[in-house]
Amino acid sequence: MKLALFDLDHTLLNTDSDYSWGEFLVNQGLVDPVRHRQMNDQFYADYKAGQLDPIAYNEFVFEFLTQHEPDYLTELHELFMQKIIRPQMRPAGFKAIAQHQAAGHELVGITATSDFITAPIFREFGITEIIATNAEMQAGRYTGKVINTACYQQGKLIRLEQWLAGREVSESWAYSDSINDRFLLEYADHAIAVSPDERLAQLAEQQNWALEDWSL
Numbered sequence: 001m002k003l004a005l006f007d008l009d010h011t012l013l014n015t016d017s018d019y020s021w022g023e024f025l026v027n028q029g030l031v032d033p034v035r036h037r038q039m040n041d042q043f044y045a046d047y048k049a050g051q052l053d054p055i056a057y058n059e060f061v062f063e064f065l066t067q068h069e070p071d072y073l074t075e076l077h078e079l080f081m082q083k084i085i086r087p088q089m090r091p092a093g094f095k096a097i098a099q100h101q102a103a104g105h106e107l108v109g110i111t112a113t114s115d116f117i118t119a120p121i122f123r124e125f126g127i128t129e130i131i132a133t134n135a136e137m138q139a140g141r142y143t144g145k146v147i148n149t150a151c152y153q154q155g156k157l158i159r160l161e162q163w164l165a166g167r168e169v170s171e172s173w174a175y176s177d178s179i180n181d182r183f184l185l186e187y188a189d190h191a192i193a194v195s196p197d198e199r200l201a202q203l204a205e206q207q208n209w210a211l212e213d214w215s216l
Contacts, residue, residue: 003169004100005160005184007176008111008118011194012093012125013085014215018061018113019044020084025064028076047112048197050180054150058114058133065116065135065142073142077120085121092214096175097126105173110160110184112152116142131159156184176200185209 009016022040025031039060046052065073100107108129109122115132122130136147148162149155174181174188179199185191186207193204195215204211 001167001169002103002105003172004105004107005110005172005174005188006093006097006107006127007178007181008109008121009113010177011175011214012090013121014088014090015084016044017085017117017121021061021080021117024080024084031064047180052152054112054133054152054155055146058135058146058150059144061114062135062142062144066144070140073116077116081120081124089125090214092212092216093125100173101126108163110151110156112150112156112180131156131163153180154183156181157187179203
């Protein structure tokens, strides 16, 4: 297998889908604006600092999911796609995906953000194999809990190993913008730092990794 791994937020997208979802809920008048924005801002700052508690953050995000029926959430997510996400989908991301598809590579979207938020976005990019932080469902409703290992930092490698389930990879590529994904980039034969944050840019220079600007 030749494998291409794509992060989502600030890699394929010009925005952070998790943070944008929180802002979307505030702007739609669906959550308490003061509490939600304060917590959303703090968790996002923790993420950028590499200090995020992924369980606590995702359980905060999942609070809203527990309060509504899945059909309503699906409709709301489509509005989120229309208003927020589609304008932020990077053309360079589509181009890179198309190149790997044309070469017959296996494509996997891999993200710390929840499957509820990210699976429809990855599918719109043409990626159907998705490794994300999983929101638990029971009896057709979200419970508010995270199941499996959170797909964050070294957790991405754990979840990737589970997904591979013994299949051998002969060559691999990984695309990400964030120092939080240094472990994923170190795993890959070809690491591509996409419009990287400052710390990842420094690491990429030290490791002689490719640097690409997809923000244009």
